[in-house]
Amino acid sequence: MSQGSRDHDVREARLLGPRVSTGIGWGALVALFLLGLFGLWGAPPDEVQGDAQRLMYVHVPTAWLAYLAFFVTAIASALYLWPRTRARVWDRLAGVSAELGVIFTGLTLVLGSIWGRAVWGVWWAWDARLVTTAVLFFLYLGYLALRRTSEDPSVGAKRNAIAALIAFIDVPIVHFSVEWWRTLHQQATVFNPRLSAEISGVMAWTLWLSVLAFTLLYVFLLDRRYRLAALEDDLDDRELDRAIAARVADAQPAGMASS
Amino acid sequence: MTDVGYVVAGWGITVVVLAGYYARIVVRTRRASKSSEQR
Numbered sequence: 001m002s003q004g005s006r007d008h009d010v011r012e013a014r015l016l017g018p019r020v021s022t023g024i025g026w027g028a029l030v031a032l033f034l035l036g037l038f039g040l041w042g043a044p045p046d047e048v049q050g051d052a053q054r055l056m057y058v059h060v061p062t063a064w065l066a067y068l069a070f071f072v073t074a075i076a077s078a079l080y081l082w083p084r085t086r087a088r089v090w091d092r093l094a095g096v097s098a099e100l101g102v103i104f105t106g107l108t109l110v111l112g113s114i115w116g117r118a119v120w121g122v123w124w125a126w127d128a129r130l131v132t133t134a135v136l137f138f139l140y141l142g143y144l145a146l147r148r149t150s151e152d153p154s155v156g157a158k159r160n161a162i163a164a165l166i167a168f169i170d171v172p173i174v175h176f177s178v179e180w181w182r183t184l185h186q187q188a189t190v191f192n193p194r195l196s197a198e199i200s201g202v203m204a205w206t207l208w209l210s211v212l213a214f215t216l217l218y219v220f221l222l223d224r225r226y227r228l229a230a231l232e233d234d235l236d237d238r239e240l241d242r243a244i245a246a247r248v249a250d251a252q253p254a255g256m257a258s259s
Numbered sequence: 260m261t262d263v264g265y266v267v268a269g270w271g272i273t274v275v276v277l278a279g280y281y282a283r284i285v286v287r288t289r290r291a292s293k294s295s296e297q298r
Contacts, residue, residue: 040266107276231291232291
């Protein structure tokens, strides 16, 4: 690839246009500010749990974003494995979305632990939802570690894509764990089998606001992280090109090099 | 710890982790852009 076309590729290597990305970033910031106002003051405390229930407005959206991020990773991995759509963009997107998914899953576990301590009296319980979520966290942590080990990028990307699809099997297990097993964790409030939201009024729309705010934040961070990954990939490629050129120059006889 | 303490800890950790992650992306992007221009 020529230097000019590579520079062009790096400039173009972003998921969203700069204005759209900035707009989403500001939208996320405003939505998060409103979430802070309503989540901490505007919405009433829960009748049973009191103020501890306010952790729902960060715990639920981080869990939702973990699902979404791993779903994006799975779709991007499938598109990479499909020969007709195989492109580096899908491998890169899968990696950056998985990184965000791990952060959101980690936050879900920590926030769930704090909420559990407040209402159950324990930081951790060997409950189906908690255990399957912890497994999800470690599965994708392993996936991210696997991505760092590949020597041949094309072989590594295929292997990573297969690993991402296998790891995604745990996502529906996490979601339905509260239906399949008797758990300490409550059943789904919104996306339950009856599809009947068991929340209403200010609490309900504050919860929806939290999901919107965190989704905007995810899209914004995904775009920025993707751009960084593209820049770092380009630097690695240039380093490799330079190393190959140096080896080729070294291999040439002195007379050929000067002619 | 009171309920308010748990809420402040949970929301605080969320803000610190996400803001820290974004700051790290910004710093690494600036560094990578600078290296890219120098080469």
